[in-house]
Amino acid sequence: MSIKPPQPAPSWDHRPEDIGTLIKDLIAKDRSIEDKIAALPREDCNFESVKYFVALSEAETNFDAIAEPLSFYQNVSADKALRDASNEAEILVRDYGVESSMRIDVYQAKVAAEKNIKESGKWEKLTAEEKLLIKKLILDGTRSGLALPEEKRNQLTTLQKELSQLCLEFSKNFNEEDERITFTARQLDGVPADVVSGYTKRIEALEEVYDVTYKTPDIFPIFKFAKNPETRRQAFEGYESRLEVNVPLLSKALGIRRQIASLLGYKTWADYITEVEMIRNGKGVTDFLDDLEEKLRPVGLKDRETLLALKKKEHEELGLPFDGEFYIWDYRYYDRKFIEETLDLDDMLVKEYFPVTVVVPTILEIYQNLLGVRFEEINGTTWHPEVQQFSVWEKDSKDESGFIGYCYLDLYPRGGKYSHAAEWTLLPGYDRPDGKRSYPISAMVANLAKPTPDKPALMRHDDVVTFFHEMGHVFHDLLSRTKFSRFHGTSVARDFVEAPSQMLENWCWEPKVLEKMSSHFKTKQPLSPELITKLVKSRYVNVGLSYLRQVFFAKFDIKVHTSSENEDYTALWSSLRESISLVKSGKPTPGQGTFGHITGGYDAGYYGYTYSLVFAADMYATVFKADPLDPSRGKRYRDKILFPGGSREELESLKDFLGREPNSKAFLNELFGSGASANL
Structure with a gap:
């Protein structure tokens, strides 16, 4: 017999019209709590009697407990009206978050509370977690710029709100993207039949065609299996360009981040972000990535040479022109073929063992x-x-x-x-x-x-x-x-x-x-011992190219967050990929518009x-x-x-x-x- 949980499961029956009201009420309640804390006489601000720090932590917790599920709808709801309401509510939440982080009166109460606790001799009686809470809550204020003059604080508030909305719009475009690319059956030669059967089939100009979404289960099999390099190129360029709408949003966001970092006294946005990470500064990131790239490059060059030889051989067999280049849309295809040929390992066969x-x-x-x-x-x-x-x-x-x-x-x-x-x-x-x-x-x-x-x-x-x-x-x-x-x-x-x-x-x-x-x-x-052995061996096949791809993403991220001015990020995306990942890009594509990490919490952090x-x-x-x-x-x-x-x-x-x-x-x-x- 099941035991009844002591905490009921949340309810997921919100209507679009409920979301905004709930969030506005929540913000008003939280603002009133902060008003009370800010109004405390400075001599009464402490940890134990007034529970100042605990009260602030509790208010933050109660706020997130309501706001997080409401914001979550924009990522998962099948109801567009609910997604839109959720997105609009998160704009309110983020704007309020900026407002709250910039309250000088609350910050002054934090500083007074810490001072009173230490002067009263009660600091040593606190637990390690309580001390860390105080440290982090005060650090929040200094990193928000509350030690700055009022004019600069006002500037920061405006910039933070604008940045928040840009990141939200970037994310919304990601979730709402629903583009299709169309191929004929001939163009899809090599793509497994069970994958093709999942595409939407229709008649166009008296010929059967298939509409393919850019969702991973649909588009990745084309990268891995389509024999026609032109099909792979079109699929890849479409995939990289599907969020071109995000390109100006990212450029604007990067410019605002530079302004914020400068106002806060940091050399770069990367220095600001990494100050609270294990690595501590932007130079540490660059040094780490440079060292890793240097170690990986000889391995990656050898991998590229192996896969390029495989491409040359196949092009000769199929009578296809060969220009001696290894393109980004070649990588997944020949990586898969190499594994199949050297290990006799069929990715689609392995898939049949994992329902x-x-x-x-x-x-x-x-x-x-x-x-x-x-x-x-x-x-x-x-x-x-x-x-x-x-x-x-x-x-x-x-x-x-x-x-x-x-x-x-x-x-x-x-x-x-x-x-x-x-x-x-x-x-x-x-x-x-x-x-x-x-x-x-x-x-x-x-x-x-x-x-x-x-x-x-x-x-x-x-x-x-x-x-x-x-x-x-x-x-x-x-x-x-x-x-x-x-x-x-x-x-x-x-x-x-x-x-x-x-x-x-x-x-x-x-x-x-x-x-x-x-x-x-x-x-x-189950998988046979033979198949398992082959699968395990495949883990580090072409590991140089695989990890250099990750270094490329991380280096693009750190470069745009350490540079002093805007540049052509589409050109940078393609040139960095070619120099680091060791693959040709073909025509420049606005792939940075698909780099969700850079606006989703991993800015200067993809490393x-x-x-x-x-x-x-x-x-x-x-x-x-x-x-x-x-x-x-x-x-x-x-x-x-x-x-x-x-x-x-x-x-x-x-x-x-x-x-x-x-x-x-x-x-x-x-x-x-x-x-x-x-x-x-």
Whole structure:
């Protein structure tokens, strides 16, 4: 018999007309709380008696608990009116956030409270998390420019609001993008039949044609399988240009960021952003990426030479012209062919062993056993009928004290939905003022292929890796146990936040895990040992080109956030890709308009995906590699990495978990072998 959770699941029955009213009421209530705090006599501002810092933290938590789910609708609702209302509400929320961050009277109360606490001798009585809360709340004010003269503060407020709206519009264009590219059956030669059967077919000029969306399950098979290079070129250029509308928005946003950084006294936006990250400054990012590129370049050149030879051979066999160049639209196609030919590994065959209905519950089972939790699917209102809702419990819990939180899985593409894979913290966990716990709510959003007329929904192995990764973020949120929501779960330094999830990707390359979560959709047999061996070997095939692609994204990001003026970002996008990724771009395409990270919270931070891989590799090799499914190792990970969230320095969590300072040996060994230098 199921135990009733101590906290009800949220309701998802909002109407478009409700959203604005709820947000306006919420803002008014929060403003009144800040007014009261700002009006406190300065001698009464402290932590214990007035609960000044706790009151501010509680107000922030209560605000986000209502605002976050309402803002979430714009990413997942099938109702355009609700998406639009959600987007408009987030504009109000962000504008109010700027207004709130610029309140000099509240900032002065924070400073007075810290001074009073220290002078009264009560500082040492605070816990480490309480001290960190005070430090962060005051740092918020200084980083917002509240130590500046009024004229500059007013300038900052205007610029921050404009920047916020530009980023929201960029994101909205991403979600609303619904373009199509059309191909004939002949042009789609090589694309698997089950993929083509999922395209919309119609008659045009007396010929059957197929309309292809730019959603991942539709367009990526063309990149990987279309034999005609012209088809791949058209598909790629269309894909890169699908969000050209975002190009002027990004240029304007970058210009505003430069102005804000200058007003705040930072040399560049990158220096401002990285000040609170593990790497600490923009030069650290540039040095890290330069070093990594230098190490990867010889490997990438060798990979390119191998794939170019494969292209030359195929063009000769097919009678196609060969100009000696290796284009960006050649990469996925020949990478796949190389793996097939050298390892005899067929990506589409592997896909048949990963039906969604088998993989998803098996991955949940693996996580449950490893981390000592239990998922129970529940009925209830969600934002879409396809969404699964779970209550999450301690594995052996007998009563409500074992409740952990709620989890949602929204796995399939639809119009207007966020088009990639991501995890959202809809409600963080924290201790309420009455001493009870408020439990976290997390949502995992993906875009897996839907069933076709002759096959069930199947996952490419890449999809399996992505699912494992995003569920890692889910568990970071579910299993964190901090006092204040400010430090809950994934609220860690941005250049560390990916490390726990990246570490968990390793499970997708472990033979016994692959066997456990695979089941051919017809025979129900798992992957054979032979196929598993081939799949594992494919992990680091063409690793130089693969990682140089990530370095390209990171270098574009850091370059535009360290430059002193606007430039032709379309030309920069293409030239950097050619010089770093070692592929020709063809005609310049406005791919920067599709770079959602740069306006979605990873500005001057994309380097973090590679930077955190160093920590991920070290954690896995040191603790999990010997027995990746061992629950005792899972408990160590849960207790020392997930549990503290951002309530202590990330380096402290790493040292606690590893038993020593982290290093880059495991990461470099993965890429270059055991003889690699560890000077990264």
